[in-house]
Amino acid sequence: xxxxxxxxxxxxxxxxxxxxxxxxxxxxxxxxxxxxxxxxxxxxxxxxxxxxxxxxxxxxxxxxxxxxxxxxxxxxxxxxxxxxxxxxxxxxxxxxxxxxxxxxxxxxxxxxxxxxxxxxxxxxxxxxxxxxxxxxxxxxxxxxxxxxxxxxxxxxxxxxxxxxxxxxxxxxxxxxxxxxxxxxxxxxxxxxxxxxxxxxxxxxxxxxxxxxxxxxxxxxxxxxxxxxxxxxxxxxxxxxxxxxxxxxxxxxxxxxxxxxxxxxxxx
DNA sequence: ATGGTCGCTAAGCGA
Numbered sequence: 001x002x003x004x005x006x007x008x009x010x011x012x013x014x015x016x017x018x019x020x021x022x023x024x025x026x027x028x029x030x031x032x033x034x035x036x037x038x039x040x041x042x043x044x045x046x047x048x049x050x051x052x053x054x055x056x057x058x059x060x061x062x063x064x065x066x067x068x069x070x071x072x073x074x075x076x077x078x079x080x081x082x083x084x085x086x087x088x089x090x091x092x093x094x095x096x097x098x099x100x101x102x103x104x105x106x107x108x109x110x111x112x113x114x115x116x117x118x119x120x121x122x123x124x125x126x127x128x129x130x131x132x133x134x135x136x137x138x139x140x141x142x143x144x145x146x147x148x149x150x151x152x153x154x155x156x157x158x159x160x161x162x163x164x165x166x167x168x169x170x171x172x173x174x175x176x177x178x179x180x181x182x183x184x185x186x187x188x189x190x191x192x193x194x195x196x197x198x199x200x201x202x203x204x205x206x207x208x209x210x211x212x213x214x215x216x217x218x219x220x221x222x223x224x225x226x227x228x229x230x231x232x233x234x235x236x237x238x239x240x241x242x243x244x245x246x247x248x249x250x251x252x253x254x255x256x257x258x259x260x261x262x263x264x265x266x267x
Numbered sequence: 268a269t270g271g272t273c274g275c276t277a278a279g280c281g282a
Contacts, residue, residue, distance in 0.1 A: 011282085012274055036282085038275065064275050065282095114282050126281085157282090214282090215271040258273075258282085 002242060003074075003101040003266045005031045007153035007229055008250075009111070009211075009259035013037040013069065017045050019253055023261055024052045027247065030073045031102075035111035035155045037067035044069070062090045068109045068154070069093070074100030076107070085113075085133040101266060102151075105237055110154035112137075115175045127175060130157070134184040141192025148236045152194065155259060156230050158185045163205040164227035176226055195238035197231045197264050202244060211259045212251050219251060231264045242267045 006029035010016050013034060023029070032054065037044070040063045049057055054071035058078045061067035067090045070076075080094035091111045097103050113133055116126030144150065158181045162168035171177035189196065202208055209225025216222045233241065243265045250260040 015274070036274095065280095116281080213271085214273045217271075255273095 001101065003031065004029045004263055005033070005107075005151070005153070005231065005266065006261045006263045007033040007035070007109070007155075007231060008261040009035040009155040009229060009257060011036050011038070011257040011259065013039050013067075014043070014045060016255070016257060017048050019250070019256070021048070021052060022253065023247075023250070027245075027261070027263060029261075029263060030100075031107070032071045033107070033109040033153050034069045034071075035067070035109070037061050037069050038064055039067055058093055058095050060090045060093045062088075066090045066111055068111050070095050070107065070109050072097070072100075074098075074102070079106060084136055085129055087129070089113075091133075102237075105149045105151060108150070108152040108154075110137075110152060110156065112155065112157045114157050115181075117175060119173055119175045119178045119180075130175075131180065131184065134158075134181065134188060138184065138188040138191050141188050141194065145191060145193045148234050150234045151197075151231070151237055152233075153229075153231045153262075155228055156185065157228050158182060159209075159226040159228055160185045160189075161199075161204055163207050164209070166207070166209070166224040166226070171226070176228060189232065192232075193235060194232040195235055197233050197238050197241045198227075198244045198246070198262060200238060200241060200244075208246060209248075210246055210262055214258050229259055229262050231262055237266070240266045 056072040075098040076095040113130040115130035118124040121128035210229035212219040
């Protein structure tokens, strides 16, 4: 029985709980990771989540900003809510499956800082913070490089390759696709022996996006997207991934998130 | 050309 794992930057879980239900109704993920829930833990709509069939939940939120949540039809234990880049932001949640097809696998759910607009860490503290976060992800990846049975998903806020953006040239100085970010993410992936489970099924140079700006007059016509949302795995787990879907249609749902769900199936 | 739109929480910030 395969397992379907979805990751989605929902941009407010309370505003879009109906879209979460729509995703579950139409695509039936067994495991669902959300980012940017923007909701303190005591206000999280957990009853709705349980009604959707997720008996196992882990939430790590804060009021108004950031926030990550992991739901599963299979049992897990929460193993970490780490502190990153010298801030108490709710940007990481680790869970380890106790049963089911991914028993023993640790799932890391991340929301990497966006980094502001100015791609210069000396004048933009938000960009400096993002780069520090990526450096810490690199160091963490090095520490766990020899371990198996791991997945990391989430909004990494970096589109690493030219085929992950609508225009490589026009985005080279735009935060999310600057060389210091894309090289930093590549170095982290190599240091951790991570496999990009999405690109394993849709190789470069096919264009692939998971985010389209709210500011476009017509997001679909202009199609100026970026692939900011990722599913990576250690080699043993990646070898079990059998397919991927990026739900572009979700960008056209009523009052959508600017990100769409990414679903990877594991056999 | 240097915007444009969202969501939070109540004018401005973060994305």
